[in-house]
Amino acid sequence: xxxxxxxxxxxxLGDETARELAGxxxxxxxxxxxxxxxxxxxxxxxxxxxxxxxxxxSLLNSLSKDKxxxxxxxxxxxxxxxxxxNCIFIGRGAGMILxxxxxxxxxxxxxxxxxxxxxxxxxxxxxxxxxRQIIEQADDDREGYYRYFFNIDxxxxxxxxxxxxxxxxxxxxxxxxxxxxxxxxxxxxxxKHNIVRIRxxxxxxxxxxxxxxxxxxxxxxxxxxxTGNKIYLxxxxxxxxxxxxxxxxxxxxxxxxxxxxxxxxxxxIQVVQEYNVMP
Numbered sequence: 009x010x011x012x013x014x015x016x017x018x019x020x021l022g023d024e025t026a027r028e029l030a031g032x033x034x035x036x037x038x039x040x041x042x043x044x045x046x047x048x049x050x051x052x053x054x055x056x057x058x059x060x061x062x063x064x065x066s067l068l069n070s071l072s073k074d075k076x077x078x079x080x081x082x083x084x085x086x087x088x089x090x091x092x093x094n095c096i097f098i099g100r101g102a103g104m105i106l107x108x109x110x111x112x113x114x115x116x117x118x119x120x121x122x123x124x125x126x127x128x129x130x131x132x133x134x135x136x137x138x139x140r141q142i143i144e145q146a147d148d149d150r151e152g153y154y155r156y157f158f159n160i161d162x163x164x165x166x167x168x169x170x171x172x173x174x175x176x177x178x179x180x181x182x183x184x185x186x187x188x189x190x191x192x193x194x195x196x197x198x199x200k201h202n203i204v205r206i207r208x209x210x211x212x213x214x215x216x217x218x219x220x221x222x223x224x225x226x227x228x229x230x231x232x233x234x235t236g237n238k239i240y241l242x243x244x245x246x247x248x249x250x251x252x253x254x255x256x257x258x259x260x261x262x263x264x265x266x267x268x269x270x271x272x273x274x275x276x277i278q279v280v281q282e283y284n285v286m287p
Contacts, residue, residue: 009093009111009199010190013103015162016117018146019127021174021182025117026098028183036095043100046085052077062099064152079157080217087210093203103167104158109209111202113190116168117182119175169193208234215239215258223257225250227277239273244280251277
């Protein structure tokens, strides 16, 4: 089982390449609308999608709780789709969400500005000035989105295994090159470990959200990690009671209130007396 994530500039033929690749590999292409429907089904408000979906957050939006909700629903939906395996994501930071997972191939598509301008003119039936404005806005939004949510330079080639110039490469050829690389660098062993690691990341994500958002237990800087049969909780709390509440919340919600024969919960949360975070 393998997963391909495609990041792309506007008018770099991302959707066209993804569809060609899906046809060549027999993979499921997870389009924007499909991922959005997953997020809505999980409960996200459509206005939050409008605020944050591949957009640079405004100062006000960046300080609101809505950003945490957006990222939670996004990651949860990506993990849900990824667990099905053999799929292609486009945009939304999926490559960063699945970074380091065995069997994931991140790709970036680019094209020269003059070619992108001509394509945008054709797409939107506009003049060159307007096309340039559309491209500049799209690039600024995506750069801000990736910087804000994932703290990376969106166009930095080191974030990807493969970068392709669709100014001179047809989507069918791009798809063939991606397929060839996938066949060469993703081993059978990688594919076996893929689903295991995704399930670990998904469980850790749900645990963190449950403790903070659903139980509202005040663990500062909380992180959850699942490795094999061990669940680790990290962070800081003002009392041992809060630590025990967090551990109990995991046990009750995910394991029916009992000690699980399959998982061991280990708390690495530090108790710091009089611990407060300044607003």
